[in-house]
Amino acid sequence: MYFAGMDIGSSMTKVVIINDAHEILIRKATPTGARHSLLARKVFDDALSIINLSPDSISYVLATGYGRVNVPFAHRHMSEITCQAAGVHALFPKAKTIIDIGGQDAKGVKLGDGRVIDFIMNDKCAAGTGRFLEVLSDSLDIPLADFGHLSLQAKTAVEINNFCTVFARDELTACISRGRHIHDIIAGVHDAITMRVVNMVNRLKIEPEVVFTAGLATNTGMVRSIENHIGFPVSIPDHPFTTVALGAAILARKIWLKEKGKGNS
Amino acid sequence: MLDTLHGMSRVSQVLADRSARIRELKAQGKKAVGYFCSYVPVEILTAMDLVPVRILGDMDEPVTEMDTVLPTSFCPFLRNCINTVFRGRYDFLDGVVGAHSCDAQEKSIHVWKSKIKYEFYHYLDMPATLHPWGADMYRSSLEKFKSSCEAWTGKPLSGEALEASILAHNRHRSLVRELYELKRFDPPLVSGSDTLRILTAISGLPVDEGSALLEAVIQEARAGKIQADTQDKKRILVVGACLDALPLIRLIEDFDADVVMDDNCMGARTYFRDVSITKDPMQGLASRYLDLTCARTFRETVAGEFRKDHAADLETRFAHLGNYIEKWRVEGVVIQLVRFCDPFGYEVPELKDYLNSINIPNLYLETEYTTGSLAPLKTRLQTFLETLL
Amino acid sequence: MNGYIGIDIGSQNSKGVVIADHSIIAHYTCASGVNHRQTAEKIRAKLLDKTPHIRHIRTAATGCGAKRVAWADDQCSDIQSLARGICFFDNTIRTVVEVGDRFSRVVRLGQGGMVIDFSMNHRCATGAGVFLQVIAKILQLDIGDIGPLSLKSTAAVRFDTGCAVFGETEVITRICEGHRIEDILAGAHHSLAEKIAAMAKGIGLEKKCALAGGGGLNTGLAAAIRKALGIELVIPPRPDIIGALGAAVIAGQKSGHQAKR
16 A cells, blocks of 8 residues: 655645555655646656556545645645644654744644644744745855855854845845855854744744754754754754655555545545 | 515625615614624613614725824724725714723724714723722713713613613524524534624624524524534634634634634624623623623732632633533634734733643634735644644 | 036946936936946946036935945935935925835925925835836746736736745746736736835825836836825836936035035
8 A cells, every 4th residue: 555645835846655564665856836736746647657656556645735735636635734743753753843944934843742732833924934045045146055064164153134035135245245254144144044933933842852854954054053042953854855745645644544444445 | 675585695685785774774764883892782772772783894905094093013903994984884874882992992983083973972981800990980981871872862761771672682692692502513503604694794783683683594504504514523612802704714614624612702702691680770781791701801810819829810711711612512722813912912821821721722823804814824724623633 | 517416326226317407417227236336436437428518516325325436425315315306306296105126115295305204114125126026037027028018917816925035936826826927917016006005105195296216117016006096196207216316406405505605
């Protein structure tokens, strides 16, 4: 038996397929673009062909993420927070707090017995999300992949005084023309995001083990910034982009078994 | 003719144009008085042959007229209501009554009065606590309200008329409670969204017509004609201030849940308490109205001993919720806070304490009373409802 | 003839104006770029080139890059420049709405361009032109084309966000939903117009009202703002140079003061 989790994010579409023994057969991530429903099907089919499975062999497909309602072949959709919790718990059974900073939003989740007991999110303002870094990468003309190691060389992180992504970008352009070093600027940008997100998640009371996941967890500078701010190390999944899809696949299996138990096939 | 429809069809008809029936009544010589808040004793208005009409907002209406008169960091519900007033949507009223249930309402009433000419305005002063001297003050405030109505209409308010009105409104409230009883079933015989539609419809009709409408709707509900078709929906209670907008309830229903019970101004807060029939109807009114379970009133278990016994204080303030949760078999509570609402905002930590102490999962949501602010609520609601699985 | 120069270094575009004998003699616009000092020099050179017969008495600078105009005699605020500039254009105007790239401003003025009251966005860029810039970029359209295209809409799509950053995602969603470009653009223009109108109504509109700034060049935006405010708006032939014009006026006035001493 096989189960698929699809995470239709605003920038990337991810699919994870697991078998009955919770073994991961494939993880795949593709840029989303504008046509959610078409791409979801394509990503799903491509993943299946890589592992030589037919669509019929998938017993249950669970969709999540921003575009979750646009996946017509999914049996059900659930929120990305629920799926994130399931995915993280499978990888880190002792995790109590999740810090998730994605491209469009930032979330904090408290876990208890592997389930969501509380959560908080910011999806109102781009400052404090990966979007902030994207905008700056664009205007500073430095690839996002370089942000991590550049910031680790900072001497004194720049302080950013603007809340708004648009104005913050202008502030940083001015910093450059005033001769502030690019290492300090990027470190300052990471700190700005960290402050917003950690202050938000702290409303749930951050408790170890803390798992830092989603897009920004691949940025070593962000990891350092968060660890400095909360005062202890965080755990990072090997594949931070696909923990949500993994959780969706795990829940797909769980729901399928439950429905089978009830006599529905 | 407007009164040939019955039950839920009539509900839809009234909702399509809340002013239609009022205009008919005005053509017959009646006068209509608008009011914002559950603290306004509508019995006095009915007794004086005035038709009480609850003022509601419109989430689809962009608020464009308010920046010159009300600050942006101000109750979005009231800003929206006054905006609809300024756009002429309540031109059919002859007067309006507001109460000092909160500062925002007080300011809104004065803004309204300064900009729009009606024959009749009344503002009800209210105490913030339930101490005996507060009750006395409220009693005199009601006497003043009565005199104000008498001066306007040119007629005295007789004791008999007031008693009859109290009986009519008590009966009206008991019918709403009867409707709510039907929500204890699984699945409920009336959905959360239909409940709000019914409550909205009756809030703009004379009390006897509203009661007749409720009787017809209750009959339809008992016959299973308006029941939602699926079972296994999560049973939710929504607590907060005014909730007159369908979209939030519909969002909850989109995720396989139903709002089976509430503690807010359009619903239980208004209808789950009657006026005691005594020799002193005005006192009966004062007692009943001052004791509404609204966050604007500061409640201590023992006067002057706030926080001496936190658990006891929580019981005093929220025990009615525990009661609702038990009787309606509620599985989760949504705390709906309209942004900038200080009275309810202050209460949220304590409310969460209480709900956690009785092991009821709860979700805190901040709403802005605009359709644009609904999208961020979807993920939060869905996640919360999924934790109830 | 004595002339006065006004230079407005904006976040996107920079403008220069020369006035002499109560008329605009020359003007020049170019992108601000990253080096504002160089941009200012370039504008000066162009203006001098166009006005060889003028004796340039005084220069005033305004805009976010005003401090980089090192040789300017005066530095003026955007608000003051806007007020004096619109007054020079038409001294019966009493309210001016300026839509810039990062900031939109509403100014109520009295006689002689005296500022009575003003408002602008300050916490975030919502209500400013960058919203449309971002959307034009995503749709791969020239900023000059989006206005006329928006006017071809038959059913404007409603936008939930006014944020330039989230606007980008919202546009993608709307494309995904199958809406026409014209309708999406109309919705975006309408959303921006509503934010600007709210700011304007907060100050209170006194007639005659004018529209200035780069946003005034966008016919779709002008129409949307007119509709949102429900009043007639006068638009100068070059609304984007009003700030620079006002700076030049101020330079002239200050020069007059000095001469009197």
